[in-house]
Amino acid sequence: MTRHGWESALDGLPTGVALVGDDGTIRWINRAGAAIMGGTRRELIGVRAPFRLASGPTAYPGPPREPGEDICVWSGPRALRRLAYTEGTGVRPGVDGTLVAFRDITEQQQQHRRVAALARTAASMASSSSLEEVLGAMAAEVQLSSDVAGTQIMTFAPGGDRLQVMGSAGFADVAPFFDLLMASRDRGADLATLRSMGERRQCVLPERRARMLADPAWQPLHAYVSQLDWEDFVSTPLLSRGKPLGALNVYLATGHRATPVILDFLSSMAEQAALAVDYATLIHEERSAVRREERKRLARDLHDSVVQHVFSIGMQAKALSGIARRLNDPFAQRVDSVAEEVTDLVEAVQRDLRGVVLALQPSVSAKLGLRPALDALAEGIERRHDVSVDLVIDRLIEDDTKSLVFSEDIYHIISEALHNAVKHAAPTTVRVDARLDRERHLVRIDVVDDGRGVPPDAAEHSGFGLVSMRDRAGRWGGSVAVTSVEDNAGTRVRAELPVPYADAGQWHEEAT
Incomplete structure (x- = not known):
């Protein structure tokens, strides 16, 4: 076969083929090879080949290599490729060089x-x-x-x-x-x-x-x-x-x-x-379900055991007061004073326990809806603590926030803030203002009382209630801050919770 004959035959192959001279330069290359190396034949002929062959200037040092594919890197003017190649012998007498077949394994x-x-x-x-x-x-x-x-x-x-x-x-x-x-x-x-x-x-x-x-x-x-x-x-x-x-x-x-x-x-x-x-x-979700069940269990245990025991203590205190009336002074006065003090403590503990049991019920807002649950919460606090609770709840909060967990967190943040206010600030009025900020896609909650205000070291002595509120807000990327009202005439608890989106489809509809 003439040189023109074998060149024509190799030109039709899908694999790259090059003739590398003894000086290590490319003497000839087929169309597929030029495409793989990212150049034209004119550009590539005379360029030093990346292949290391068995003999010549590009020979491997040391003992002869085993036959098979080798790997090299070609860094050309328009391509950076990893090539796998095998070498053959001279084409025919009178044609110096080594034929090298190669393929692009960059993607591989x-x-x-x-x-x-x-x-x-x-x-x-x-x-x-x-x-x-x-x-x-x-x-x-x-x-x-x-x-x-x-x-x-x-x-x-x-x-x-x-x-x-x-x-x-x-x-x-x-x-x-x-x-x-x-x-x-x-x-x-x-x-x-x-x-x-x-x-x-x-x-x-x-x-x-x-x-x-x-x-x-x-x-x-x-x-x-x-x-x-x-x-x-x-x-x-x-x-x-x-x-x-x-x-x-x-x-x-x-x-x-x-x-x-x-x-x-x-x-x-x-x-x-x-x-x-x-x-x-x-x-x-599994952990949340476990926590909800645990809260329900704690609420049942408190109601069935602790609350009943406290009630029994109260009955015993009243019985002790009756006994005091049959005693002579100074014992009667002393026993009656102790009985009255125990009765007052029992009533205070009962109020706190009822609040704790109510707070432990995670399904209040789920059963009633957010606004009815908050109305019931406010009514109970007013009845037990002689405090006026003013609720201003944006109806859009329930319309636009369909997540049950999100609504429960709003309920519990408001509940915790209300209980903290009546427990620590001795207010006469507490105002709850919850609004939906549609521009910022968040719910802003303000619970403001007219009580004693925030002590200077409040941040250092924040209790579990504040930690709980911040945990609930934090799961939505939100925050809770406690500050004094102007002239220290009360306390403001502000919570901001980014509104959850039901699914990405709603995001897409809003975006378009």
Whole structure:
């Protein structure tokens, strides 16, 4: 076969083939090989080949190698590739050089790394009880890919429905991102995250960075997204039983595109993240159910044992008072004084126990509804403590917040604040004002009394009640603050709880 003949035959192969001279340079290359190496034949002929061969300037040192594929890296003007190659013998007498057959294994190597990343993610899910730690580890695994400039995993924390960044890699500061994202949404920006969740499909946005920087609606996020060198954006929803739990957002590095391989990898990682979120949610729900049952049990035990024992003590104190009337002074006066003191203590303990039993019932607002439950709470406090309770409850709170757990937390925060007021501040009036701030997507609760005010060291001696209120607000990303009313004429307890969204579909409807 003439040289022209074998060149024509090799030119039709889908595998790269090159003729490497004794000086280590490429003498000839077929069309597939030129495409793999990212150049034209004219550009590549005469260029030093990346292959290390059995003889010549690129020979391996040491003993002869075993036959089979070797691996090398090609760094050309327009391509960085990992190549697997095998070498043959001279083409024919009179033609110097070695034929090398090679193929591109860049994607294959990346796929191997991604499979390893999935395995490490599964291991972290099994060994860690913290959802934030698991999703942080997953974001770090995605970030190891050479295609990726930045990674975010956004989801709902267990027990809450407020979307937040739970895992991130590549970005310097995570904290301000969500507020900046919401500010951009309020200016009319198109949020691909909400779209991917609402439509339950992977969204790929080419040249996203340039489009964001050119759009004034994205101005709040311009500085944030400019800290990375990226071009395209991919948002993959985290789905569990068809329900969106969040999204895996990836900012692809400049020069890289969303190939089928990386899209499959991101879908696999999103599936793993959804499993982690689903598992954490189930654990949270199970613990919440256990806590509710435990609260009910404690309420029953208190009512059936402690409350009855206290009642018996009160009856004994009244009997002791009757006995005192049959005694002579000074014993009669002394015994009657003790009986009266015990009776007063019993009545105080009974009031406190009734409040504790009421607070331990987690289903009050579930059975009655939030407003009727609060009306019943206020009526009971007024009857037992001779305090006027003024309730101002925005009806939109019940209309717009459908989460039973959220409503129960609102009820218990108000209940705890009311009981603290009548127990510690000796007020004549307590005003409860709960309103829905639709612009900020939160419920603001103010419980204000006209009692003694906040002592200077209140923060240092905050009791379990305040801790409980802060725990309940904290699970929704909210806060509780206790301050004095002007001129120390009373105390204000202010709680702010971000409103939960029923599902990502509602987010999507609001965004569009």
